[in-house]
Amino acid sequence: MKLLTVLLLCVAVYAKHEQYAGWKSYYYGPKSQEQLRSIGPLAEEFELDVLSYANIEREGVVLVKPEHQDGFIKALEEKGIAYRIHSADVKTALDLDDVAIESRRKENLARNGKELPYDNYQELEVIDAYLADVASRYPDVATLAIADNSFEGRPINYLKISTTNFEDTSKPVIFIDGGIHAREWISPPTVTWAIHKLLEDVTEPDLLERFDWILIPVVNPDGYKYTFTDTRFWRKTRSTDQSNVSTTCPGVDGNRNYDFFWNTVGTSNIPCADNYAGSQAFSEVETRAVDNLLHKYLGRIALYLTMHSYGSMILYPWGHDGSLSWNAFDLHVVGIAMAEEIVAHSLSHFPRYVVGNAVLVIGYAASGASEDYAHHIGIPLAYTYELPGLSGGLNGFHLDPVYIEQVCRETWAGIVVGARKAGDIFVS
Ligand code: 0X9
Ligand code: ZN
Numbered sequence: 001m002k003l004l005t006v007l008l009l010c011v012a013v014y015a016k017h018e019q020y021a022g023w024k025s026y027y028y029g030p031k032s033q034e035q036l037r038s039i040g041p042l043a044e045e046f047e048l049d050v051l052s053y054a055n056i057e058r059e060g061v062v063l064v065k066p067e068h069q070d071g072f073i074k075a076l077e078e079k080g081i082a083y084r085i086h087s088a089d090v091k092t093a094l095d096l097d098d099v100a101i102e103s104r105r106k107e108n109l110a111r112n113g114k115e116l117p118y119d120n121y122q123e124l125e126v127i128d129a130y131l132a133d134v135a136s137r138y139p140d141v142a143t144l145a146i147a148d149n150s151f152e153g154r155p156i157n158y159l160k161i162s163t164t165n166f167e168d169t170s171k172p173v174i175f176i177d178g179g180i181h182a183r184e185w186i187s188p189p190t191v192t193w194a195i196h197k198l199l200e201d202v203t204e205p206d207l208l209e210r211f212d213w214i215l216i217p218v219v220n221p222d223g224y225k226y227t228f229t230d231t232r233f234w235r236k237t238r239s240t241d242q243s244n245v246s247t248t249c250p251g252v253d254g255n256r257n258y259d260f261f262w263n264t265v266g267t268s269n270i271p272c273a274d275n276y277a278g279s280q281a282f283s284e285v286e287t288r289a290v291d292n293l294l295h296k297y298l299g300r301i302a303l304y305l306t307m308h309s310y311g312s313m314i315l316y317p318w319g320h321d322g323s324l325s326w327n328a329f330d331l332h333v334v335g336i337a338m339a340e341e342i343v344a345h346s347l348s349h350f351p352r353y354v355v356g357n358a359v360l361v362i363g364y365a366a367s368g369a370s371e372d373y374a375h376h377i378g379i380p381l382a383y384t385y386e387l388p389g390l391s392g393g394l395n396g397f398h399l400d401p402v403y404i405e406q407v408c409r410e411t412w413a414g415i416v417v418g419a420r421k422a423g424d425i426f427v428s
Contacts, residue, residue, distance in 0.1 A: 016094075017095055018091070019231065020094060021066075021091045022065075023063060023091065024064050024069060024085065024086075024089070025062065025063045025090055026085055027061055027083060027084050027085075028061075028076065028082070029082040029083070030056060035079060035081050036055065042076075046064065046071055046075070048063065049274065050063075051310070052310045052389060053311070053362055053363050053364060055362075094232050101121060104119060104120040105117070105123075118189060118193070118404050121404070122188055122192065124218060124221055127188055127218060128155070131158075131192075131195075132144055132157075134199055134200065140163075141161055141208065142159055142195075143161075143162075144158075145157070145158055145159070147293055148288065150222045150237075151222055151285055151286070152222040154225070156216065156286060156289050157217075157218070158217075159213070159214075159215045161198050161199065161213040162212040163209065169300065171212050172210070172300055172303075172426045173211065173212045173297045173301045174207075174212075174214070174415075174418075175214045175294065175301050175374075176191055176194060176306075176307065177216040177219050177290060177307070178216065179191075179216075179218035179220055179224050180220050180254040180286070180287075180308075181220070181223075181235050181254070181308055182222075182223030182224045182226060182234045183223075184308050186388075186399045186404065187307040187387065188307075189217075190387060190407065190411045190412075194213075194412060194415055195215050195217075198213060198215075204416050207420075214297065216290065219287075220254055222237060223236055223237050236251030236254065237252050237286055238250050239251060239278075239283070239285075243271045245272065246271055248272075249271045249272035249276075251276070252277065252278035252283060252284050253267070253275045253276055253277065253278075254287050255306075255368070255369045256275055256276070257277060257283060258281065258282070258369060258370050258373035259281035259282055259291075259373060260367065260368060260372045260373040260376045261321075261367040261368065262277060262280070262281035262368045266320075266366030267368060275366070277367075290370065298377060298378060302380065303334075303381045303383075303419060304370075304383070306371055308387065309386060311389070312350065312352065312354065312387070313354050313362060313384075313385075313386040314339050314353060314354075314355045314385055314414075315362060316328075316355075316357060316382065316383050316384075317358065317371060317372045317382060318358070319358030319362075319371065320359075320365055320369075320372060321359070322357055322358075322360060323357075324357060327375070330380065330381060331381060331382075332355070334418055334421045337417050339353035340417075341413045341417040346406075350388050351390075369384065370384075381418070381422050383418075385411065387407055390403060
């Protein structure tokens with residue numbers, strides 16, 4: 001019977017990633033600015049899915065469809081760009097990931113169904129149940145709220161954490177969101193871990209006394225859910241009302257949809273593209289929901305963090321043109337302080353964090369991103385965290401689940417310093 005269950009499970013998961021049959025992924029390592037610049041056009045020509053961007057010192061990773069393998073490799077060789085295989089069989093790697101995820105899920109259920117796992121990826125329903133549960137266990141400080149319903153009608157849940165029910169308006173607010181990019185599975189756990197550290201395992205009580213907190217683990221629940229059920233590398237929302245091809249190509253890149261130099265650079269007008277900016281700024285209910293909350297607490301928000309992956313980077317504005325903002329000095333000083341603390345709590349084989357202007361550090365300009373928008377409306381400190389990813393030599397494409405808790409712990413160390421420094425600097 002047990003064997004039959006395992007067999008059925010394997011059949012089910014093996015069917016799931018059929019769409020990735022024949023796909024491969026490659027590391028690529030441009031060694032000059034010219035080689036680096038040629039990646040954009042190659043990505044378009046060969047419909048590459050860039051999982052992590054390279055710079056001259058750091059390899060990137062691209063996913064390549066079966067029909068473009070030969071052409072892509074030929075183009076790299078012509079341009080002299082170094083490459084090596086990352087996964088020769090994406091589908092099988094995903095199938096194996098699923099088997100591991102499923103068995104850890106069962107173990108976790110057997111242990112205690114209510115606890116959020118940090119040795120496994122967190123499914124949407126489990127996160128939502130945790131938010132409700134933790135809010136009911138700490139009613140004096142935590143309130144569960146719904147920012148809005150997603151395009152497909154799921155609640156965009158968030159927690160308000162405050163010792164004064166947000167009534168002491170002299171307290172600065174720390175605002176953290178995750179899960180806008182559906183496939184970046186390490187993002188939501190770093191936000192739920194922050195909740196855990198503020199409520200259940202309080203080692204920094206000053207952070208509760210000094211600040212009010214808005215924490216949204218999954219801004220894009222439809223996309224996030226879809227990566228678990230259907231398409232692992234889905235990035236966008238799941239809206240189908242943006243164009244006449246939206247039903248075949250649903251979704252908008254939430255991090256191109258904010259109203260700041262909307263759709264001017266690093267975006268696409270093609271609904272099927274992964275960086276489709278939408279039909280207009282804030283076309284997506286999910287980004288509007290975040291915007292409404294940002295505006296609700298605007299004068300009080302000292303620090304805005306949005307959690308993405310991968311890259312071990314802390315990025316600050318402006319990410320549409322690479323220029324520096326009026327608050328560049330503080331953005332840099334606080335960014336460095338957060339990264340220093342993360343590195344101090346990290347593992348020796350994790351990549352070191354890099355801090356700086358988004359364009360300079362990640363290597364491309366993109367407009368309509370949330371950290372730029374948050375800064376533009378007046379939030380003095382706004383950052384995109386690109387959390388660590390370790391896949392070479394380890395299983396799968398995402399961060400190996402054995403590292404989830406490590407990433408959450410070190411990221412929290414960064415948040416702690418960021419909040420304290422932001423509080424010191426903040427003048428409402
Ligand atoms: O491209 C993005 O949206 C972010 N990287 S990701 O790999 N997670 O997709 C980076 C956003 C950087 N910020 C700005 N361009 N403002
Ligand atoms: Zn992202």
